[in-house]
Amino acid sequence: MNKKWIISISISLLIWTSGSIGYFYLKDRVANQVYAESPILKRDTDVPTLKTEVNLKEIIRETQKKVVMVELDDGTVGSGFLYNNNGDIITNAHVVSGATDVKIRTTDAKGYEGKVIGLSMETDIAVVRVEGLKDQPPLEISVNRKLEIGDEILALGSPLGLQNTVTTGIISGTDRELDIAPYKYENVYQISAPIAPGNSGGPLIDRQTGHVIGINSARLEQGSIGFSIPINTVLPLVNSWSETPMKNLPDISKLDGADEIDENKVLETADYLVSYFNESLTYRDYVTAYSMLGSDWQSKVSYEEFRNQYLNTLSLKIEELKINSQNGHVDVETVITAQERENEKKIQSTYRIHYEIAFENEQARIISEKKELLK
Incomplete structure (x- = not known):
């Protein structure tokens, strides 16, 4: 009787042990199959990845x-x-x-x-x-690529005769239309990169590929909005x-409105010149800023004296800018917020500054300024 009881217990233990081992084996195997990476979702390592953006420099x-x-x-x-x-x-x-x-x-x-x-x-x-x-x-040209709003671009040219100038920005609008006599611009790119006289005719470059996608051509005075003609629209003519x-x-010159080109160029130049002047001072590029002064101003103020005037200026921000033109006289009225250092402390001042713009040897220059402290 005892022998049968022992045999019965042994068989029960064997069955229980085998069942437990089988349960955990099946559990782990099924779990591994369920949570294993699906061959459908698994990344195909043989599929080529997108080409890395070309280095900006x-x-x-x-x-x-x-x-x-x-x-x-x-x-x-x-x-x-x-x-x-x-x-x-x-x-x-x-x-x-x-x-x-x-x-x-x-x-x-x-x-x-x-x-x-x-x-x-x-x-x-x-x-x-x-x-x-x-x-x-x-230069390589992208004929089929059409950029969209938000795509990064570069604009190259010689604004104000400053060769090798590069400005960056994005496509801020597409399919724009505008009239700047005597030309009509249709389906052009609107860009955030600054455009000024001298930039005109330079290439608009796709930041991703480094290829030409447009010709920088026009600019609205308000808001520094630039426009570029898509290259593919003019290639057949070219x-x-x-x-x-x-x-x-x-x-x-015989076309209606052709005379407006020169006037627009003067106004655009004045806006850009004053903005670039203050930007140069902010970045402590006093040599460039000094080069924008007229010859009469430079004859009265040496470079060292000019530079010393701005050594305590930390930054300049143009809050308002208005251009007045009458009888060839161009006055740029600005309201500028200046961060300055005074007795080791930082202070903020607001000025109203009038810049008088004139052309010398066919180049725009700042010939005088009148400054008024507002607060």
Whole structure:
């Protein structure tokens, strides 16, 4: 009897142990299968990832080599960029208006002779052929890429004759339309990067690829809003001039509203000049700020005296800016908040400053300022 009891207990223990082991084995196996990474969701390591953005400094360095300054005999300047192996430069029509031969200056300070071979009376586009740049590698152009609001861009050119200038921003609007006599701008990009006279004709660069996607062409005085013509909308016209240069260029000066171009340029220059002047002081770039002064002002104030006036200025912010133009006289009225250091303490002051703008040797300069402390 005892022997049967022992056998019964042993069999029961064997069954119980086998069942427990089987339960935990199945439990772990099923759990591993349930929570294992699904082959459907598993990332395919063979699928190529998106190409990393090109380094910003690399984009700027490579692009600047192919961006040029366009100079006319009257001293006015604009920008352009090399777009093919024929030595052809794309720029704005208003940059080379009235000229047949222009001077081209590259970023390494080399000068070349250029000839206008294409000029539109409707679209603000022109082409200049520079034999000295023939067979040089041009900028790459994105024909099919259409940027959207928020995409990052770079604008290159020579604002106020300051070559190699780069400004950054985003696409802040698309398919914009505006009229700046005598041209009509349709389906253009609105950009946040600052545009000023001298920038016109320079390339708009896609930050992601480093390729040209537009031509910087216009700017509204209010809000520093810039506009760029999409490159793909004008390439057919540009290509036709490159293949068959125009023998006779149209006279844009005879178009209605052509006289407004110069007036707009003066007003835009005044706005940009004052903004850039105060920005240079904020960044303690006194050399650049001093170079914006007129010759009469510079003859009365040395660079050292000018610099010493702003050593205790920490920052300058333009709160209001209004331009008054009458009979060739341009006055820029500003309200500026200044962070200053006084007796080792930081104080904030508000000034009303009037800047008088005039042209010397075809370049805009600040010839005087009148400052009033408001608070």
